[in-house]
Amino acid sequence: MAPATAKDRLEQALKHYFGYDSFRPGQREVVTAALQNRDLLIVMPTGGGKSLCFQLPALVKPGLTVVVSPLIALMQDQVESLRHNGISATFLNSTLNAEQQRAREMALVKGQVKLLYLAPERLLAERFLPFLDLIRHNVGISAFAVDEAHCVSEWGHDFRPEYRQLRLLRDRYPDVPMMALTATATHRVRLDIIEQLSLRQPLIHIASFNRPNLYYEVRPKNGNSYRELFALIKASNGSTIIYCLSRRQVENIATKLQKDGIVALPYHAGMNDTERRENQTRFIRDDVQVMVATIAFGMGINKPDVRLVIHYDLPRNIESYYQESGRAGRDGEPATCVLFFGYGEVKTIEYLIDQKPDPQEQRISRQQLRQMINYGEGHECRRTILLGYFGDRFAENCRQCDNCRYPKPLEDWTVEAQKFLSCIARCEERFGMNYIIDVLRGSKSQKITQYQHDQLSTYGIGRDKTADAWKLLARSLIHQGLLEETTDGFPVLKLNAASWEVLRRQRSVFIPVPQKYEEETTPASTRRMEVEMLFDKLRLLRKQIADEQSIAPYMIFADSTLRLMAKQRPQTLAELSQISGVGEYKAARYGDRFAAAIAAFCRGQSPTTASDTKMLTLELHQQGLTVAEIAEKREIRPTTVIRHLSELIEINQPVDLNRLVPPERQAAIWKALQTVGDASLSAIRQHLGESYSFDEIRLVRGLWHQRSQEF
Template sequence: MPRFQSLEAALKHYFGYDSFRPGQKQIVEQALQNRDQLIVMPTGGGKSLCFQLPALLQPGLTVVVSPLIALMQDQVEALRDNGIGATFLNSSLNLHQVRSREQAILSGKTKLLYVAPERLLNEKFLPFLDLIREKMGIAAFAIDEAHCVSEWGHDFRPEYRQLKQLRQRYPGVPTLALTATATDRVRQDIIQQLGLEQPSIHVASFNRPNLYYEVQPKQKQSYSQLLQIIRQSEGSGIVYCLSRRKVDEIAFKLQQDKIAALPYHAGLSDTERAENQTRFIRDDVRVMVATIAFGMGINKPDVRFVIHHDLPRNIEGYYQESGRAGRDGEKARCTLFLGYGDIKTIEYLIDQKTDVQEQRIARQQLRQVIDFAEGTDCRRTIVLGYFGERFVGQCSGCDNCLAPKPVADWTIEAMKFLSCVARCKEKFGMNHIIDILRGSKNQKVLQYGHNKLSTYGIGKDKTVEEWRLLGRSLLHQGLLDQTTDGYSVLKLNSASWEVMRRQRTVSIAIDNTPNLAAQPLEARTAEVEMLFQKLRSLRKEIADEQSVPPYVIFADSTLKFMALQQPQTLTEFAKLSGVTSHKIAQYGKKFLIEIQAYTQTQNSHPTGTEQYTLQLYQQGLSVAEIAQKRDLRPTTIIRHLSDLVEKNQDVDLDRLVDRDRQVKICQALEKLGDISLTPIREYLGEDYSYDEIRLVRGRWRHEKN
């Protein structure tokens, strides 16, 4: 086992990173002290490294309990690609494969073993675990997705309750319990159910600063709205829908519009779902259209956008689903479409529940989602508040912070609206109230004689959408109630009467937010973006040859460093974040060749600014005239022209330098070589200018190459 001067040196050696993410180093240090720990760290926070790095620095085997086969396989593939001894045992293997892997474990070649809870506690497997303890020792148990142990968690699994047996059978082996989300009640339940002894508790912030949150009103042509966002986004993405039918419909339409997309829902066979998930993870398709069946354990760190085409059912689900974007720490966009028709759909699904308490909780959760979607506060403030974390707002990473909606005093309009509800004796829904206010002559208004009310037609100055915005805001602010019996009848409350008596004012946010989907996440030069795409293509080819997901080869962030820094040697390549010595040996030369080929090509082609200078020069403008027109210094224009000459572009050098002087300068270059301009000018004499020498040197260099 290699010795390292510091944990950072070990981190760089095994994983290629120069520094830890917040909280990771302390967790690793305590793991090396054999402490029990409870680690609550959101998706993308780097939970896996918290048990993987200690496993490599300690004697013995670390056993990782994971509930999902796909997640095990992905993590093991990534570890093996870093040259780390890791394996899994699950139902996807035949008997021969199981025996072979067990022998490798007993030979000491494996440091991490991933196993499902059902297998771990099997009476045939426990004796094998005893043998491991006897031969090489068990370093630790890492319980991933630990919230599954608690019936108060969002994904309770009864088999997790049996894991307490580990503490009884192996009392001296420390346990690390890891989860992406857990309330205080769930945390206490995890500690009790797993029998953790005086554990260190680490609760990381739920804030994901690299994610941009936005809510867009769901347009009538919502598919066109969706397609526009996808076309304006780069990289992979997930589109979440409420129903299987909508998933199939959108996936089909995207395919028709030449977007590589696949569906994922419980109506597909196990084989179809597994194949579609694999194709998405390996970048064979760009977009996965899915119900919430596509969830926990999707280990694809480079998802660049998540779109909720339909309203999610609760904030926790939304946080988990949107959190599948940007797990690599790079910028990603999370877009939610707010359509009031979706509320009706979710309310219908809630009504199908037979338990009254479940219905009450579900309606409360739906209300929280609507509060988030309609809210004018910082999106992070609302989401993090749900998890009990205070956030002061102004995150500069959501639509409400970047483009605050103007707030207007609509007290008079609110009085009209609430007065109309009162005059209708609180027996009708929002649409009917709006019809009365706008003076509609539809059958229902006339049937009840509501065209004779004093409020009839007093709201013609506002559109239907404006009145609907006010109505929703009154509900949101608690200034109006609504029945939950399926009819959505509006009811007044004490706050409603305060408004009508002028004892309370009403302000609402007017939604005129620009479409932020059209704004790029970050500005990168075209040249860097082009190289980044070339490197992604190379990564995909290598990944396909090895039958692994592309991110296993290199993360997007590492490819971006390559594109920006364009290393030309293996030494320079090794300094990039995310590059280990193992990866240099495997892939270094291939990626260097791609980078070198690209830089050579770029050096032989004029840049955009050079092309503009060339165009003006060919129109007959002088250097001084081009400089004035472009608001640049004449020396900059000379540099453009000398580079253009060197790249063999159509520059009439005779217009710039006398032919005899060109010959003299070339003779000096032949004698002195390709050196700096000053000694060349000293050799030729002060009669020759630096500009002349630079321009002729461009021609000389081209002819030499």
């Protein structure tokens, strides 16, 4: 038999270690170039398979691949995941004691490790470089992989000076190929990476920045935002990350969610290392649904099954937002990214920018902030704005963002704009937005009386619109260049030439007016419901096995793999091995338990039916709406909603009965059912007494029927 070629070994390793039969777009080209010892610059979005581009060549090539990674938590998580796939990987960092350090160094010298993860500071330390020379002499160094390579560039959103020193590797090891990888890099940043790392005629691979599985949405920040955030979490069937601008906001939101029954934990720089590590571990292992974090959390998480990312405060730039929102749906499954856009944070960020000592750094930061505001205010496709920032064109209706799904109609607000601009002029361009709105809406504040602005012709002519509507107009005027606002710490509105064109009726003003959010619903078929039920059972099994081994559930199988199992229902080890993401290694380790669980589900499965209208009721219930709110939204009677929920409970759908009937009252009704049996509602109520409603009895009886079917 002819010896296996490098290509054969590549395919075998891809299937054996990672469980995939084929490469994602662009991966084969990159891996092939890596095997040819070329320098590489790889720009792939989060979840695009970037890590495999250096991990797979490391397994095929002789010698050690050295990976530069900026955060301890991230490198530890990646190494643990690799080891669980049967790959020999390790890290060296400050978390190790002297004995652990020596054992790992010995394994490296003996060639027992294929991938070594290090922070740039340790890699370039005076003591470590001679040790690296020893490794090269004994086993060879196959490649250097610089992850998060945008940190090299001052034009990147997370510049780190220590990354600049990595060019010393090229001087010391000129024959070792170098691979730079990042998920976020503009054209300027890419050129800077090539120069700073001294890459030699690198193959540059730039994957599309589009993440088609992500839904992007921007909501206005107002007094109702926490309630909306809570509803989003309740409606999400999976892990959630909430990003906030300050530690105080992180603690505030985490505390509120905990009080409202959501298992949430904080994560910020004010916590000690042990607290942060414990909270992150609980989140990764699915013991906690929600992590509330400052942006420092962004690069320290390696969890592929995050279903919802919420930015409760405004990010400082688009690159940060793209990377942080990109933590959602890394497994390729549908996920949602929501930004609550408020102008209060703009002033906070501007203040922080003003504290920077370098004027050039201030200029770059202000430009980046304006681009972020443009994203929040924009009424075109969110993908068009995001991808355009990175030079990636997207010129179609994506149907996966709020602006495409719920287009905001442009309305002619020329008359309102004339009122607003006229009021600014009559107030002599000396005041800010809120004051002008108060004048327009006829406020009787002492300040307005003091300046005698209650005598102006524009006083009170804007009572027909809310303050929020006037703010929407004002921001749109600024965004369109029809009005100026000073940025010296005291925001004052100033007219410009375009403002006077509007006042002289030489220019019309159109603004996008947000519409009320109405969630699209896709009625679930019986088959889809069954798939979801099996998927949930497989997730529970995965969590059980993960807890037994003290690892993160995603290290066993990704959500996408479990969903394929739920759809295809493999009931033997051979069938299970064909599922994408399983592979020989994991099939041998876990296959029997998952195949048995699927077979048991198929044997015990009973027909499950629910009409489209009931499923719509269920979706609204899962969003956190009360019975009355569901009835009002659907324009049906509350008793009809109760009947829907009772019948959904009976067929074992995820209805939260504790929200509808207090547990102690459930216990009393259950006891009555045990005594009276499956009688009429009237008979059960007569036994209980009139303090119990027919609605409560109907709901608990639904659970009684469902449990009766199990025995």
